[in-house]
Amino acid sequence: MDARSDKNAAPLAVDLDGTLIAGDLLWEGLFLLIRKNPLFLFLVPFWAARGPAVLKQAIAARVDIDPASLPYRDTVLSRLRDERAAGRMIILCTGTPRKFADAIAAHLGLFDAVMATDGLHNLTSGRKRAALVEAYGDGGFDYAGNSRHDLKVFDAARAAIVVAPDRHAARWQAAHGSEKIDVQKPSFKTVLKMLRVHQWLKNALIAVPMVLSHEYFNIPMLLACALAFVSFSTAASAIYIVNDFFDLTLDRKHPTKRNRPFASGVLSMPFGMASVAVLLCISFATAAFLPALFMAVLAAYLVATTAYSLSVKRMLLLDVLMLAFLYTMRLLAGAAATGVDVSFWLLAFSTFFFLSLALVKRFVELRASDLVQGERIAGRGYRAEDQDVVAQAGMASAFSSALVLALYIDSAAVRELYPHPWMVWPLAPIVLYLTMRIWILARRDEMHDDPVVFIIRDWRSQLVATAGGAMLLIAGLA
Known part of the structure; x- marks a missing residue:
């Protein structure tokens, strides 16, 4: 259906969620509400019990x-602009709360009228059809929609435009031969991106307690580490998805994060929530084969990461301390899974080392933002003038981690574990090289926004880390 010059042409009514935008504002509003105050979650069932219109209105009001x-x-936006330029009447007709619909209509400036859900009527399916028929007559309008909720409206429209259809709308479109606007389907690569599979390498820290205890060939411990790795990785992926939900608005304003599957609308939030449920089931089912202490550490990790996503990430300094703690929890999880004790030295080293990397992450964000004096970075507790302090604290933490490692190498514990302790000494300068190189590159604006990912991908870091691991292994076997 081409743009029309006839002023008396049937108006074009357009759905919002899934049609004009690749997203669902009910779910987005819900996560905005929970992020604003998690206690609102307890009110949601009461609002929902009074009907979807009340639920939507309650969320939109807050x-x-x-x-x-x-x-x-x-594609849809361009089509609407063409129709509008040709003089056609365009109506935004959506089940979204009126507050949201009016804001979008005001922003786009394309619509002659807005029909939306109010506090009494949920404008979807039959109600939407009735409202359009009452206003324009049966067959007196064209309609663009995308889902099973639009089927009754399609039946009453003069012509239908089916956009990115679900299976119900696709079946209707095929049966009626109506116009179809397809969008690119999510690929397997998109799902992997959602899961952040590359981040799973961080969970290799689970094996560190076993390696440092020289239990390289202990089959039960190796199996326990493998199970713990799967459990932590699937749990971490679930949390990454939830974190993406809470950060949708911020991610969409970020130069690279806006391409994430949920921020870009490539994957739907219901799909993400189903994925979270499956991932957590896998995580806890795997953890059931491990000691109860591991399950406790896993539960604590989930609580801590959820707290980080909801509020801690916006708190000055507490955010980076929490990040360092979350990395250290992987060591505790490995110890719980294998029954190996974790030394004070390892925990101290981990805290300082990962605190330095967490501060790099914040430093890079500050460098990348165009803040003026006194302005805070979006979604964080840091201001433009904090950049130097963050860098100083990060470099101090880097040197502290190397110092802790050096003191450990000179301890009686190392002399008992390693026949040739001198072979372990290069680890201290290796740690200094890794951390100081990261800080230098960060100050040159050549650093990835996640320094751990940078270490994983950077061949120099890989080479040096491999050399350090080889020295540790040889020193233990010699």
């Missing part, structure tokens, strides 16, 4: 959306 950052479908 949060705001940013219309400029939403993932609009370019």
Whole structure:
């Protein structure tokens, strides 16, 4: 259906969620609400019990959306502009709360009228059809929609435009031969991106207590480490997805994070929530084969990461301390899974080392932002003038980690574990090289926003880390 010059042409009504935008504002609003105050979660069932219209109205009354950052479908938006330029009447007709719909309509400036859910009526399916028929007559309008909730509206429309259809809408479109606007389907690579599989390498820390105890060939311990790795990795992926939900608005304003599967709308939030449920089931099912202490550490990790996503990440300094603690928890998980004790030295080294890397992450964010004096970075507790302090604290933590390692190497414990302790000494300068190189590159603006990912991908870091691991292994076997 081409743009029309006839002023009396049937108006074009357009759905919002899944049609004009690649997303669902009910779910986005819900996570904005929980992020604002997690206690609202306890009120949601009571609102839902009074009906979807009340639920939507209650959420919309308490949060705001940013219309400029939403993932609009370019094909649909271009089509609406053409129709509008040709003089056609365009109506935004959506089950989204009126507050959100009005904000989007004001931002786009394309619509002659807005029909949306109010506190009494949920404008979807039959109610949407009735409202459009009452306003424009049966067959007196064209309609663009995407889901099973739009089927009744399609039936009453003069012509239908089916956008990115679900299986119900696709079946209707095929049966009626109506116009279809397809979008790119999510690929397996997109799902892997959602899971952040590359981040699973961080969970290799689980094996560190076993390695440092020289139990390289202990089959039960190796199996326990493998199970713990799977459990922690799937749990971490679940938390990454939830964190993406809470950070949708911020991610959409970020130059690279806006391409994440949920921020871009490539994957739907219901799909993400189903994935979270599956991942957590796998995580706890795997953990059931390990000691109860591991299950306790896993539960504590989930609580800590959820707290980080909800509020701690916006708190000055507490955020980086929490990140360092989350890395250290992987060591504790490995110890719990294998029954190996974790030394004070290892915990101290881990805390300082990962605190330095966490501060690099914040430093890079500050460098990348165009803040003026007194302004805070979005979603964080840091201001422009904090950059130097963050760098100083990060480098001090790097040197502290190397110092702890050097003191450990000179301890009686090392002399008992390693026949040739001198072979372990290069680890201290290796740690200094890794951390100081990262800080220098960060100050040159040549650092990835996640320094751990940088270490994993950087061949120099890989080479030096491999050399250090080989020295440790040889020293233990010699």
